[in-house]
Amino acid sequence: MRNFRIAPSILSANFAKLGEEVRAVIDAGADIIHFDVMDNHYVPNLTIGPMVCEAIRPITQAPIDVHLMVKPVDTLAAMFAKAGADIITFHPEASEHIDRTLGVIKEAGCKAGLVFNPATPLHYMDYVMDKLDMVLLMSVNPGFGGQKFIPGTLDKLREARRRIDEYTARTGREIWLEIDGGVKIDNIAEIAAAGADTFVAGSAIYNTPDYKATIDAMRAELAKVKE
Numbered sequence: 001m002r003n004f005r006i007a008p009s010i011l012s013a014n015f016a017k018l019g020e021e022v023r024a025v026i027d028a029g030a031d032i033i034h035f036d037v038m039d040n041h042y043v044p045n046l047t048i049g050p051m052v053c054e055a056i057r058p059i060t061q062a063p064i065d066v067h068l069m070v071k072p073v074d075t076l077a078a079m080f081a082k083a084g085a086d087i088i089t090f091h092p093e094a095s096e097h098i099d100r101t102l103g104v105i106k107e108a109g110c111k112a113g114l115v116f117n118p119a120t121p122l123h124y125m126d127y128v129m130d131k132l133d134m135v136l137l138m139s140v141n142p143g144f145g146g147q148k149f150i151p152g153t154l155d156k157l158r159e160a161r162r163r164i165d166e167y168t169a170r171t172g173r174e175i176w177l178e179i180d181g182g183v184k185i186d187n188i189a190e191i192a193a194a195g196a197d198t199f200v201a202g203s204a205i206y207n208t209p210d211y212k213a214t215i216d217a218m219r220a221e222l223a224k225v226k227e
């Protein structure tokens, strides 16, 4: 039985009270804080940097999962490691040297992962599996919260799950498979059945009045999933 983890994306939080918003989702039962970094270059939006990560670090012991939507990657990856990130993921197309960037993250003591946009092929993971702790599949094009889940991602998830399970059976090493974009109470079970174990949800959690009720409802859906 897979462990399922819920990772609220603070992109949809109220930035005027970010610390409270981080505490609120953890108190409501979330496992991970998902931290979206956009640079208005790799993606057409601009969000938050390492100083904000450093500011929220003392608020929670939950892992901070930094999703870098930036180009270039290496300098910011090192800065986020210093700012207290636990997991740092980046897009392979945004790095000139994927293996080197993974090394920068791991040497800084963080878990590392690759992010695949809806049209990015999975082969980027082929020769770096030993350095991956997480694979993140985008189920929307990156840049904005509140978009609709792209259904073709389900087949891609099944393929990513197959590759990861084959790797884990061979090596004993676990790699988390995260999904991000358009995850809601009414589709989370189908997404889990396709292979995801870690679920980023921004608007589905932060745009509701009762975070605990939403997270509980997601967990109830996940409990129905047969593997």
Ligand SMILES: O=C(CO)[C@@H](O)[C@H](O)COP(=O)(O)O
Pocket: 009, 011, 012, 034, 036, 067, 140, 141, 142, 143, 144, 145, 146, 147, 180, 181, 182, 183, 200, 201, 202, 203, 204
């Ligand atoms: O990285 C991104 C968008 O680029 C995501 O993390 C979104 O923030 C998810 O938002 P919802 O689709 O859950 O509202």
